[in-house]
Amino acid sequence: MTALRSRPTIGFIGLGQMGKPMALNLSRADVDLLVSARNADAFPELSAAGARVAETFSDFSAADVVFLSLPGTEAVRTVLLGETGLVDVLKADAIVVDTSTMEHGATLQLHEKLSSRGLKFLDAPVSGMQSRAENATLTIMCGGDESVFKAVKPLLAYMGDNILHMGGAGSGQLTKLVNQLLFDVNCAAIAEILPMACKMGLDPEKAASVINSGTGRSYASEFFLPRILKNHFSDGYPLEAAYKDLVSAAELSARNCVPMPVLAAATATYQTALLRGHGKDDKGAMIRIFEELLQVKFRSTGRKENEHG
Numbered sequence: 219m220t221a222l223r224s225r226p227t228i229g230f231i232g233l234g235q236m237g238k239p240m241a242l243n244l245s246r247a248d249v250d251l252l253v254s255a256r257n258a259d260a261f262p263e264l265s266a267a268g269a270r271v272a273e274t275f276s277d278f279s280a281a282d283v284v285f286l287s288l289p290g291t292e293a294v295r296t297v298l299l300g301e302t303g304l305v306d307v308l309k310a311d312a313i314v315v316d317t318s319t320m321e322h323g324a325t326l327q328l329h330e331k332l333s334s335r336g337l338k339f340l341d342a343p344v345s346g347m348q349s350r351a352e353n354a355t356l357t358i359m360c361g362g363d364e365s366v367f368k369a370v371k372p373l374l375a376y377m378g379d380n381i382l383h384m385g386g387a388g389s390g391q392l393t394k395l396v397n398q399l400l401f402d403v404n405c406a407a408i409a410e411i412l413p414m415a416c417k418m419g420l421d422p423e424k425a426a427s428v429i430n431s432g433t434g435r436s437y438a439s440e441f442f443l444p445r446i447l448k449n450h451f452s453d454g455y456p457l458e459a460a461y462k463d464l465v466s467a468a469e470l471s472a473r474n475c476v477p478m479p480v481l482a483a484a485t486a487t488y489q490t491a492l493l494r495g496h497g498k499d500d501k502g503a504m505i506r507i508f509e510e511l512l513q514v515k516f517r518s519t520g521r522k523e524n525e526h527g
Contacts (some may be wrong), residue, residue, distance in 0.1 A: 222282055222369055225250060229272070229284035231297060232318070233260035235343065237287030239351040240317065240377045244271055244285070247376050261298045266335060269365065276306050283370055291320040298328065310336040315370055317358070319343050319398075321466050329362070329387035338366045341387065343394035349452075355379045355501060361389030363432045367440075395470075398463045399481055402501070404438035406484035409491075409504035416514040422447060423518055442502035447518040454500030455493055464488055 224397050225248055230241040233255035233360055245251050253273040261271050275297075278284055284304065288294050294316055298304050298356040304314070314337060316325075325341045331340040340362040347353075350356050356378035360367050367383045374381045384393045415425050426443040445453055464485045471478050487504055494510075497505040509515055 224248075226282035227280050228373065229281040230256070230287070231255065231256070232289075232293075233264065233285065233389075234287065234289075235358070236317075236351045238263070239348065240285070240287060240344075240356075241269070242267055242349075243376045244373065247373060249373070252281065254278075264524055269478055275302055278304060279307050279309060281308065281312055281317060283373065284308065285373075286314065286316045286318055286344040288316075290318065290458070291324045292380065294320055294328070295324070296320050299331065299388045304508045305332065305335050305337065308337055311338065313338045313340065313366055313370060315342050315374075317342050317344050319394060319463075320391060321462070322388050322395060322411055322470065323466075325361070325388045337361065339387065340366050340370060341390040342370075342374065343399055345394060346378075351377070359384050359390040359393040361385060361391060361393075362387050370395045381401075386492065393465060395466055396519045399440055401479060402460070402463060402488070403484045405442065405501040406435045406487040406504060408438060408442060408502075409487055409508055412443075412505060412516045413508040413514050415507075416516045417480075417512045422516045424492050426466055438501070442500075445500075446502050446505055446516055447482035449502040449517055451496075451499040451506075454502065457501060457503065458497030460501060461488055461492060461497075502518045 228244065230244060231254045231338065233241055234255060238260045241253055241264060245264065252272050253269045253270040263375055265271060272278060276318070286297060287293060288297060292310065296303070298314065298478040314332060316339070325414045329339045342358050342360045344518070345359070347355040351468055354377055357380040358374050360379040360383050364383055371381055384390055412425065426447060429439050430443060441454065445451070465482055467478065468485065470476065490507050491504040494507050495507060505516060
């Protein structure tokens with residue numbers, strides 16, 4: 219049975235939009251918290267909360283658990299397996315908890331690689347935007363050995379309120395992918411259907427009101443429709459970063475011979491939006507490609523002619 223000692227040394231690497239509030243919440247635990255990030259902007263706030271700032275990865279040599287909150291697969295690989303990576307620093311039986319979103323196949327490879335070096339690995343991606351990270355109400359989906367999950371669950375409870383062990387290695391990332399793909403399909407449907415409604419003469423604000431109070435509503439509609447009406451396309455995760463989920467799904471579909479025709483159609487919408495230069499915008503910006511095609515704007519009254527984004 220894996221167990222942590224009293225007042226363990228906990229590392230946290232990656233203090234971005236999600237990582238910073240997660241680390242701040244973790245600082246409330248009875249732990250010795252050591253943090254690291256490429257961008258030092260978050261250091262003063264973490265230091266004020268009692269955390270120490272690591273100078274190099276060698277400072278994590280005494281860590282019992284290291285949390286990662288990084289941009290994606292390559293960043294995680296570099297931190298763990300790079301020339302000065304953590305695998306050459308961490309003590310035997312240390313636990314790596316990866317809260318990043320990364321490819322399912324790469325997660326399995328990392329689990330095998332770390333296990334061969336005497337380290338324990340838990341993939342634990344999170345669901346919820348920055349506000350939920352700040353409020354410690356994230357959903358955290360974990361894959362790996364159950365004893366490792368039980369050991370770190372008390373720490374995860376400082377960051378989320380719905381913490382689930384989904385199964386063996388990779389199960390956390392697979393669950394996150396399933397959730398994201400359903401969200402992605404909803405976003406692509408909004409982009410396709412609402413310009414048609416506008417083209418046929420429906421008032422955008424009234425149509426949005428019906429959707430978000432009716433059976434057509436979804437988290438995607440509730441989040442994006444008010445922003446689309448205001449011509450705001452920078453409040454969510456950038457399209458170019460979100461596209462990795464669709465690449466992962468296409469790989470799983472091909473390798474396991476699982477047909478996903480609706481997702482394939484949604485992927486074409488994402489690809490078109492990226493080719494049209496909307497990669498830095500959020501998923502709501504996909505509506506622009508159909509607006510351009512139909513020569514309409516799904517905006518609130520007064521914003522059709524006075525766009526600012």
